[in-house]
Amino acid sequence: MEMPKLDVENTAGFCFACSQENPIGLKLKPVQYGEKVTAEFTAGKFHQGWDNVIHGGILYTLLDEVTAYAMLCHGIELGVTAKSEIRFKQVAPINEPIKASAWVTKLTKRLVETKGVLTLKDDTVIVDGNFLFYVWRQSKRTILWDMDGVIADSYFFHFAAWQETFAKRGIKFTKEAFNKLFGTRNDFIIGTIIGRELPERDVKIMVQEKEENFRRKATGNIKPFPGAIRLLNAIKKGNFKLGLVSSAPKDNIDLVLSELNLKGIFNCVVFGQEVSESKPSPQIYLLAAKKLEMTPNDCVVIEDSPLGVTAAKTAGMKCLAITNTHPRQKLDEADKIVDSLENVDLITLLIRVQKVARIRKKEI
């Protein structure tokens, strides 16, 4: 029984099954991995029915909970339980870890079918069940991704490209300076480094040179950050809206999407030239929300730069920050900070980023 090692920090609210603050609750920490949502639970003496055996109601609670999360990971924010059919196969002992798993078996516009199973450490099935739900409310959750430093491990190629461009003009370009500016628009970087207004033509030539350098260096060499592709695919499968929001020029975006085989995965791509102000202005994120016909409140942004986090938060969005480029203390404006997307599943992205009462299925 292997559990994926994902982030399972507190969810709020008082849910009997999954709240970490409910003093009598089961304190489940469900994680989504691939098709399944799983949670581990070891019952104690207070979860007994008859001596040393877990109460049937507790077993049902485990199934019910992972099922609700499995639906949530498929974009069903509220599912009305129509019926459940549970089969008990084996005695369920206390003081031994039980794994609860659930997955969606059928999804139409109106109905969701799920299957759940409880197993012992040796994979013996204790209970399995089928659930049928009516779709009550589709999730509107929209995930907006920054590209460089979040999806694409492009830092080195960008830094080297800038260094070459500035060096040709006798200007020293340090890693420290780049660290502050990575993720903002090219004209913003040039202006900040040069320290004075350049004629627009000169800026354009520098940008062109830098991006040619970048694309030459990056082509065939660019790699995704660990966990990014898995998470993108999970979101896509869950039927949530995906946006790519990058300060980079369109050519770079096309290159990266093509190199990483991500063409067509985003419902919308917004690039730097489409707005008049660079991050930390919220303009680019607000434009993405508008294009996707979503309110900022429905959007979760994934960012790696302090200026990007500021842009997202100023736009009124939730923000998950990754320490791919900047240390934790520089990103503390974000709602949640992680060291790698490897530790992030759909549940973290949909619920734990928000630190508010999770939205879950309604039993009516």
Place this chain on the structure above:
Amino acid sequence: MEMPKLDVENTAGFCFACSQENPIGLKLKPVQYGEKVTAEFTAGKFHQGWDNVIHGGILYTLLDEVTAYAMLCHGIELGVTAKSEIRFKQVAPINEPIKASAWVTKLTKRLVETKGVLTLKDDTVIVDGNFLFYVWRQSKRTILWDMDGVIADSYFFHFAAWQETFAKRGIKFTKEAFNKLFGTRNDFIIGTIIGRELPERDVKIMVQEKEENFRRKATGNIKPFPGAIRLLNAIKKGNFKLGLVSSAPKDNIDLVLSELNLKGIFNCVVFGQEVSESKPSPQIYLLAAKKLEMTPNDCVVIEDSPLGVTAAKTAGMKCLAITNTHPRQKLDEADKIVDSLENVDLITLLIRVQKVARIRKKEI
């Protein structure tokens, strides 16, 4: 939503649903009345799923628990849950009383089918469910009834009959004396009152006189104690063994059973003349257990007299005492004392009398 006013004193063990000692449990107090087992529960904020709504797992626990008790009341000590099918009809709010009811719909040697339902105060159905169980173990519980003072309200007729018999011989017979002796055998009463050994022939004549007096007075006038007939019928329906164990002569027993329409309800009748020693000797109860092929440990005795309680406990049986004839403090050898059978249901008789971990269904 009316709940029968039955005794619901502590059941032991740590059952999540029904133990009164489980600090995180639901502390249900199921009662059996007629065909149904019911329990009331008001969920608090720690039983929530999403805000203000009871978690589906808690709802299932309620159904599961009353179902287990309904089976128990039909003599199924251990039922293996094969499957359950639950339908959710209506939102289940916290802070409002929910009534859980369950009843057996089909019972064969190998299978039990039950139905359960959760309702609000206005009888709105929230959830209903069907359960299928395999019969794992039939209950061996056997209920042994004393007759006079327990089933039949015969005290007055016996007292008057003795008074008449003794008065004819110039002997004063007080209520105080009778109170101590009611429930023991006639020869024991005569010996105790006269204070010396009488010739067997004289005893026989006095007994004959007294019983003739009794039957004359009782015929057409004798009444059952409140609750006794209902409880007898519930036990019979539940397929438990029933024994009548009385110090009275056979003719009296036949008269009472006929007067109260109880002929044929007992699997076995043991009367005073069948044993050599009167209560408080355990002889008569041990003989009943032997006739029914049960161990004393499987037997629950219902008694009204201190000497009868002593007989039952000396026989190694459980004993429920009723204060129909004697005050509570005289009966404290019993496992449980009640003021009337009106407050006693099958659950009290099968479980609460024992004050030991209740036996319940096994989820395998």
